[in-house]
Amino acid sequence: xxxxxxxxxxxxxxxxxxxxxxxxxxxxxxxxxxxxxxxxxxxxxxxxxxxxxxxxxxxxxxxxxxxxxxxxxxxxxxxxxxxxxxxxxxxxxxxxxxxxxxxxxxxxxxxxxxxxxxxxxxxxxxxxxxxxxxxxxxxxxxxxxxxxxxxxxxxxxxxxxxxxxxxxxxxxxxxxxxxxxxxxxxxxxxxxxxxxxxxxxxxxxxxxxxxxxxxxxxxxxxxxxxxxxxxxxxxxxxxxxxxxxxxx
Amino acid sequence: xxxxxxxxxxxxxxxxxxxxxxxxxxxxxxxxxxxxxxxxxxxxxxxxxxxxxxxxxxxxxxxxxxxxxxxxxxxxxxxxxxxxxxxxxxxxxxxxxxxxxxxxxxxxxxxxxxxxxxxxxxxxxxxxxxxxxxxxxxxxxxxxxxxxxxxxxxxxxxxxxxxxxxxxxxxxxxxxxxxxxxxxxxxxxxxxxxxxxxxxxxxxxxxxxxxxxxxxxxxxxxxxxxxxxxxxxxxxxxxxxxxxxxxx
DNA sequence: GGTTAGTTGTGTACAATTTACACGAAGATA
DNA sequence: TATCTTCGTGTAAATTGTACACAACTAACC
Numbered sequence: 409x410x411x412x413x414x415x416x417x418x419x420x421x422x423x424x425x426x427x428x429x430x431x432x433x434x435x436x437x438x439x440x441x442x443x444x445x446x447x448x449x450x451x452x453x454x455x456x457x458x459x460x461x462x463x464x465x466x467x468x469x470x471x472x473x474x475x476x477x478x479x480x481x482x483x484x485x486x487x488x489x490x491x492x493x494x495x496x497x498x499x500x501x502x503x504x505x506x507x508x509x510x511x512x513x514x515x516x517x518x519x520x521x522x523x524x525x526x527x528x529x530x531x532x533x534x535x536x537x538x539x540x541x542x543x544x545x546x547x548x549x550x551x552x553x554x555x556x557x558x559x560x561x562x563x564x565x566x567x568x569x570x571x572x573x574x575x576x577x578x579x580x581x582x583x584x585x586x587x588x589x590x591x592x593x594x595x596x597x598x599x600x601x602x603x604x605x606x607x608x609x610x611x612x613x614x615x616x617x618x619x620x621x622x623x624x625x626x627x628x629x630x631x632x633x634x635x636x637x638x639x640x641x642x643x644x645x646x647x648x649x650x651x652x653x654x655x656x
Numbered sequence: 657x658x659x660x661x662x663x664x665x666x667x668x669x670x671x672x673x674x675x676x677x678x679x680x681x682x683x684x685x686x687x688x689x690x691x692x693x694x695x696x697x698x699x700x701x702x703x704x705x706x707x708x709x710x711x712x713x714x715x716x717x718x719x720x721x722x723x724x725x726x727x728x729x730x731x732x733x734x735x736x737x738x739x740x741x742x743x744x745x746x747x748x749x750x751x752x753x754x755x756x757x758x759x760x761x762x763x764x765x766x767x768x769x770x771x772x773x774x775x776x777x778x779x780x781x782x783x784x785x786x787x788x789x790x791x792x793x794x795x796x797x798x799x800x801x802x803x804x805x806x807x808x809x810x811x812x813x814x815x816x817x818x819x820x821x822x823x824x825x826x827x828x829x830x831x832x833x834x835x836x837x838x839x840x841x842x843x844x845x846x847x848x849x850x851x852x853x854x855x856x857x858x859x860x861x862x863x864x865x866x867x868x869x870x871x872x873x874x875x876x877x878x879x880x881x882x883x884x885x886x887x888x889x890x891x892x893x894x895x896x897x898x899x900x901x902x903x904x
Numbered sequence: 905g906g907t908t909a910g911t912t913g914t915g916t917a918c919a920a921t922t923t924a925c926a927c928g929a930a931g932a933t934a
Numbered sequence: 935t936a937t938c939t940t941c942g943t944g945t946a947a948a949t950t951g952t953a954c955a956c957a958a959c960t961a962a963c964c
Binding site: 605607608611612629630631632633 | 951952953954960961962
Binding site for chain 4: 836837838854855858859877878879880881882883
């Protein structure tokens with residue numbers, strides 16, 4: 409953790425996505441506030457993982473530090489997707505109460521920079537056990553109570569993710585190093601909310617020379633084990649073509 | 657102009673693109689600083705069009721106000737593309753001198769939110785005459801002196817523009833209401849730095865039902881006048897398909 | 905050891921889209 | 935009336951996308 413002064417009116421918020429081989433999830437922090445004297449529960453809802461930046465910290469560094477703190481991991485895929493600066497970001501009375509207790513009454517408009525984080529579930533689940541941080545299925549978010557404008561930020565992140573995933577090979581960040589083609593297909597289906605034909609999907613992937621078949625097979629599954637594959641960013645960078653989809 | 661207090665550590669910068677039917681241009685402001693006593697020229701370079709936000713102003717509003725102030729126009733296409741918060745954004749001695757004179761010595765790191773603006777040249781050129789604001793060809797920017805990290809911001813904007821233009825019909829914002837297919841083609845060629853086959857380009861456009869042929873023809877050209885077309889966002893919104901380019 | 909349950913991995917025919925390519929017609933000018 | 939410049943058009947071949955079904959493999963169970 410960094411020890412210098414925070415910048416009171418600027419923060420970063422990370423929208424952390426994960427994939428459990430079935431559905432897409434997002435990491436949220438439970439926000440709970442009890443009155444100091446009466447012990448009465450004043451607030452209970454969820455927030456994205458974010459914090460103010462520090463005076464001597466870049467935006468990217470701030471986002472990285474949040475994730476490191478949260479998951480214990482470094483080198484997580486992290487990409488800015490938007491900044492939010494609406495005057496009414498502090499949404500309701502709930503948030504005002506929160507700021508009064510937690511933020512020393514500071515209620516100026518805070519500009520927050522949103523980061524998209526993609527993590528490999530298999531590497532982090534243990535670290536989360538003892539914190540008030542949990543995975544929530546992306547399609548359950550709509551019905552949840554969320555702090556500030558975090559629901560809005562979340563949906564912007566999801567849109568950005570769906571857009572990027574069609575154009576860049578970032579989805580692999582959500583899978584373990586070795587994965588099967590069925591897992592890859594299910595991931596894309598979860599991300600985009602569609603379904604693909606198995607044979608056509610595989611034909612397509614086999615043309616991507618940066619998705620490399622290994623000589624290994626899946627282990628510990630109660631059925632025919634599938635071949636494992638590896639994504640190579642190096643190969644990708646050397647073979648990208650730069651397709652255009654909207655015009656020509 | 658707005659009269660309230662500025663937020664000292666947050667600004668917006670607009671990267672304003674225009675098209676003169678031959679090449680893509682960007683709007684830059686000449687920054688010139690003379691020593692008050694000696695009259696000696698301390699700084700001369702260029703900046704993007706930007707300013708601090710005001711306490712009672714949204715980010716989007718701030719960007720809009722800058723453009724209105726600059727061009728006299730409202731309703732300009734404007735879209736956030738990134739936030740910049742590197743600690744070394746104030747690049748060199750030049751910028752420190754500038755901040756000392758202009759910004760009352762305030763030299764804290766400023767986080768700036770970058771906006772992409774696309775404008776129809778034919779509507780604004782007159783408004784710019786008497787200001788130190790000028791169009792510069794995009795491919796000349798590399799050799800220019802620019803303030804702060806504005807060259808970096810400019811290139812990020814250009815990348816974002818090239819990316820978006822392939823996926824959304826925003827290029828039309830750079831053309832007048834009525835345009836010819838040759839102008840549209842030259843625009844895409846200028847934007848993407850490629851060239852297209854005329855017949856194939858037209859075949860493609862003819863499938864876009866939101867590019868609508870008019871019964872009008874070009875006037876005042878020393879050759880066969882071309883048919884004029886119109887872009888209809890309304891038709892676009894009703895006929896979009898949502899193609900995928902990277903996978904399936 | 906044989907059966908069951910669940911998942912893997914493969915090919916082909918047809919449709920749609922993309923690409924490459926050249927010339928006569930229209931209008932302005934001298 | 936000749937010349938200049940840009941406009942506007944079609945077809946054939948190659949590539950890419952789509953729809954569709956079944957046998958083989960492994961683990962687990964009896």
